[in-house]
Amino acid sequence: MSETKIELIQGDITQAAVDAIVNAANSSLMGGGGVDGAIHRAAGPSLHEECMRIAQELKDIPGGPCPAGEAVITGAGMLPCKNVIHTVGPVWQGGGRGERELLAGCYRKSLLLAAGRALKVIAFPNISTGVYGYPKREAASVALETVWECLEKRPQIEKVIFVCFDHENFQIYREMLGVV
Numbered sequence: 001m002s003e004t005k006i007e008l009i010q011g012d013i014t015q016a017a018v019d020a021i022v023n024a025a026n027s028s029l030m031g032g033g034g035v036d037g038a039i040h041r042a043a044g045p046s047l048h049e050e051c052m053r054i055a056q057e058l059k060d061i062p063g064g065p066c067p068a069g070e071a072v073i074t075g076a077g078m079l080p081c082k083n084v085i086h087t088v089g090p091v092w093q094g095g096g097r098g099e100r101e102l103l104a105g106c107y108r109k110s111l112l113l114a115a116g117r118a119l120k121v122i123a124f125p126n127i128s129t130g131v132y133g134y135p136k137r138e139a140a141s142v143a144l145e146t147v148w149e150c151l152e153k154r155p156q157i158e159k160v161i162f163v164c165f166d167h168e169n170f171q172i173y174r175e176m177l178g179v180v
């Protein structure tokens, strides 16, 4: 059952010693604030260098180097995890600009990359729910639905951990997962 493969914690994703943590990046892949800034600070300069190389390779992609809903994978520098999957969430514009499908794409593409590399334990932050302004409850429902669906399709993934940084997201996930 996919439900038993989902774990919830409140904390800092940079501390997660898993196969891959997911970064809520921006389309330049050059780093930024929020969880992106925390990941780059903790990983050290090698992560930025690797992101720069990928950005150069993908520079001609429309909306790129990494458009919203897409993902790329790198090493993890000094982080305790093995890889970082950088995905770009949609900026919330009211909900009528395909935000739901783009956000689902972030979770789907990240897990596709992970499965392609035989990575088994993946940790996600609450993509788009910070600076990008996606309503937290709606974002959580997209995240959970999409991850459930992917886990059904890809049994080789053993665990997905939602790492909620803020209390509000943590409470929403607790409620949706039926954790009292």
Ligand code: AR6
Binding pocket: 011, 012, 013, 014, 024, 025, 026, 031, 032, 033, 034, 035, 036, 037, 038, 089, 125, 126, 127, 128, 129, 130, 131, 132, 133, 163, 164, 165, 166, 169
């Ligand atoms: N560990 C886990 N989650 C965290 C951490 C952390 N250390 N720090 C913040 N969060 P945001 P976005 C949560 O703004 O909305 C960046 O500048 C935070 O509480 O990081 O996708 C990028 O470069 C929130 O729930 O990402 C982009 O320009 C969640 O991470 C832009 O922000 C996402 O908040 C992306 O915006």
